[in-house]
Structure formats: C-alpha cells, structure tokens
C-alpha cells in the first residue's frame with residue numbers, strides 16, 4: 501500500500517483535516533503551504549457570500565474602471581481582488597501577488613513569506629450579473645529570492661512546471677474548491693450552513709477522450725486554418741458545442757465529463773485572450789495531474805516562458821485525445837505554411 505492508499509481520506513473529510521493529513525504525506529508541503537491553502541479557502545467563503553448577495557445589494561454591475569487588461573472592471577472583480585489580497589496579506593505566508601486586476605506586482609509586506617501567488621480573483625466577469633457560474637483561479641510558487649525582502653520579478657515569472665500548488669473555486673449551483681499540490685486533484689464542496697468545504701470529488705481523473713468542445717465560434721473568421729479544421733472535425737464527429745463564457749465553468753465540466761476548451765490565437769489576437777500566469781498555468785497543472793493535457797497548440801503550457809506578469813497565450817486544454825487531435829491539425833498547418841499561430 502503506497503502512501504496515497506494509506507492516506508486515502510473518505511468523502512466528507514473537511515478541507516482542514518485533508519490539508520493536515522496530506523501535509524504528513526508530503527513533507528515538502530510544509531506548514532506554511534497548508535496555512536496558505538486555508539487562507540485561500542477563507543477568502544473563497546467570503547467571496548462566495550458576496551456573490552450570493554450581489555443581486556440584493558448593489559455590488560453587481562460595472563465598477564467604472566478599466567483594469568490593466570483594458571477590460572471594464574465589475575464591482576465583484578474589485579471586491580474579490582480586495583478579499584483575496586487581504587487574506588493572503590494577513591495570512592503571512594505570501595511575499596508577493598500577481599493579480600489580473602493589478603498592473604504591478606503586489607508586495608504584501610510579508611518579507612519572510614516563502615510563497616508567491618498568481619490569481620484571477622474573479623473569472624467569467626461577463627457572467628457576473630446574469631447568475632451564470634463564475635470562478636477564482638490561483639497558482640502558488642515558492643519564491644526563488646532569499647526571504648527577508650520583497651518578492652522580485654524572478655520570483656513571479658517562473659514557468660508553470662515550478663508551481664507547488666494550483667486550484668480554482670467555482671461559484672455555481674454549488675461552490676467547489678478544486679486543487680492539486682502535485683499529488684493528484686481533489687474537489688471540495690462548500691456547505692454554507694456549516695461554513696466548511698467537504699471532500700466530495702477525491703482523486704479526480706479526467707476522461708482520456710470526450711465529445712464536448714468549447715470555443716467562441718463568434719471569432720471563427722479570425723482563427724487559423726488549423727483551428728478551423730479541428731472545429732470542423734468536431735462537427736463531423738457530432739461532438740457537442742458547450743461554451744459558457746466562464747473559463748472555470750467550461751474547464752470544470754470538461755474535467756469531470758471529458759472535453760476540450762480552446763481559446764486559440766487568431767488574426768485579431770495572435771496570443772489569444774487568456775493569461776498564462778493565473779489562468780492557463782494553474783488549470784494546466786490541474787489537468788495534467790488529472791491525466792489530461794494542455795498546450796498552446798504546439799508546446800506544453802507548463803513550459804511556456806512568461807515574458808511579463810500578464811503574458812497571454814493560446815490554450816487547448818482538456819482530454820488528452822482531443823488536445824492531441826487539435827495539435828495534429830495545427831501541426832499540419834505549420835507543415836503546410838511554416839507559420840505557427
């Protein structure tokens with residue numbers, strides 16, 4: 501019986517107890533990482549409550565500012581950003597944060613903090629006001645600079661293979677936290693009346709194949725021939741098109757049921773829309789830990805070199821057989837044209 505079996509924890513185990521037991525299991529997951537995961541779960545509970553009330557109190561709608569991405573910030577984008585930054589700052593384990601909502605690195609003041617967090621505080625912003633599932637996505641890295649000073653760009657711009665943990669929260673028909681520390685993927689469902697997350701989806705494995713494809717077909721005319729050919733293939737196979745417009749919701753469905761989510765490069769946006777550090781890398785870590793695959797159509801997402809905090813990259817992520825089929829179509833186009841998009 502290997503370590504995992506010894507520590508196979510039953511459905512219903514609380515997140516706190518799971519984190520403690522797994523800490524024994526993986527000595528590198530020191531107390532600080534365990535505490536950091538708890539800090540994220542705490543902020544998720546608070547954001548969950550804000551989201552559930554947003555229809556009642558005036559925190560829905562646009563905030564009136566544009567973020568570094570040039571996107572209209574929604575009030576809940578800003579509220580979620582404040583809540584997660586505050587929880588990470590107060591928790592003491594994080595020296596520096598990269599947030600979708602802030603142009604520069606955020607120094608928490610915890611000079612002894614050993615970790616850096618990259619976060620999309622609220623993903624699926626276009627869906628906030630229409631009661632469609634939205635999420636939070638996060639990545640955790642160990643700092644490379646010595647403790648005792650502020651985190652550096654070198655601490656922040658690490659490749660995805662250096663993540664020590666990654667996860668997401670989906671605020672949907674139920675609220676779930678799904679994360680990995682590099683030893684499998686586990687899902688926890690939140691019970692608001694008890695204020696606890698409970699293990700509900702132990703050791704998630706994504707199906708090797710699938711019949712669902714997620715892509716914004718409104719951009720079709722701008723896609724590369726390779727992407728167009730793969731989408732045509734999906735139609736020929738009578739696959740189902742499912743696109744919620746919330747990356748976390750589309751990803752979560754495909755993780756559990758099988759499928760592929762694509763935000764490819766296009767003639768309008770050669771790097772696509774999604775950000776490497778706090779959308780593609782964390783979900784790529786999770787999907788690989790669950791037996792799936794993630795690439796930019798040509799190269800493994802986790803090995804892409806970040807050039808700046810908000811680097812964008814094309815993404816093809818989900819069931820291995822579907823991602824590899826998409827990569828075949830894109831490779832055929834490179835062979836024909838010599839151009840990689």
Ligand SMILES: O=P(O)(O)OC[C@H]1O[C@](O)(COP(=O)(O)O)[C@@H](O)[C@@H]1O
Pocket residue numbers: 571600620622623624625626716745746747748773
């Ligand atoms: O509207 P588009 O261009 O299809 O983009 C939808 C995608 O954009 C996103 O909303 C980007 O994330 P944010 O909402 O965090 O900016 C994804 O959640 C979603 O999959």
Ligand SMILES: [Mg+2]
Pocket residue numbers: 620622623624747779
């Ligand atoms: Mg997002």
Ligand SMILES: [Mg+2]
Pocket residue numbers: 577600620621622623624625
């Ligand atoms: Mg966002």
